[in-house]
Amino acid sequence: MFVQILGEERDRHGFSLVGYVVMPEHIHLLISEPAAGTPSTVIQILKQRVSRRLRRKKRGPTRQLNLMFAHGNDSLPRFWQRRFYDFNVWSLKKRVEKLHYMHMNPLKRKLVDHPKDWPWSSFAFYANPKQALIRVDPIRG
Numbered sequence: 001m002f003v004q005i006l007g008e009e010r011d012r013h014g015f016s017l018v019g020y021v022v023m024p025e026h027i028h029l030l031i032s033e034p035a036a037g038t039p040s041t042v043i044q045i046l047k048q049r050v051s052r053r054l055r056r057k058k059r060g061p062t063r064q065l066n067l068m069f070a071h072g073n074d075s076l077p078r079f080w081q082r083r084f085y086d087f088n089v090w091s092l093k094k095r096v097e098k099l100h101y102m103h104m105n106p107l108k109r110k111l112v113d114h115p116k117d118w119p120w121s122s123f124a125f126y127a128n129p130k131q132a133l134i135r136v137d138p139i140r141g
Contacts (some may be wrong), residue, residue: 002027003120007134013042016059016137019099019108022120028102030095032137039086047080095139 002022006029010017014035021028034042089095099122106118115123125132 001053002050003133005046005053009042009046010134013037013045015039015042017122017134018095018139019102019122019138020136021102021118021122023109024103024111028105030089030098030102040084043084047074050081092139099139 003020006017006020010031016032017029018032019030020030029043031039031042033039087098089092101117103121103123103126106112106121107115112118115121116127119133122132122136125134125136126138130134
């Protein structure tokens with residue numbers, strides 16, 4: 001669900017999606033500046049749409065991650081942290097470094113034996129674009 005909404009927001013706001021990894025309790029995104037809005041606006045809308053859809057979703061057999069909502073002072077449990085942490089990437093070398101770090105995250109956490117085994121990642125696109133969940137804008141030199 002997150003990946004689907006990410007693709008929709010990419011198309012709506014006009015940013016390049018270089019890479020992503022959805023982890024059980026956080027996400028990594030490598031995106032360009034959006035044509036419409038700011039990265040903060042994009043993240044805010046993405047978080048709102050995903051949490052609203054997850055709250056409405058009925059349980060059933062899917063490939064969805066089983067994610068827990070963090071309890072805060074709100075009347076409904078909170079799914080997302082209140083803010084996000086950004087990092088500006090200016091060089092090709094740094095883009096490649098960040099993408100590699102993101103793709104290795106599930107492996108480092110011992111969730112899979114190889115990044116290709118984590119379905120909620122842009123690694124699938126880089127390995128075989130036809131098997132990717134959504135279109136990615138690959139790193140170009």
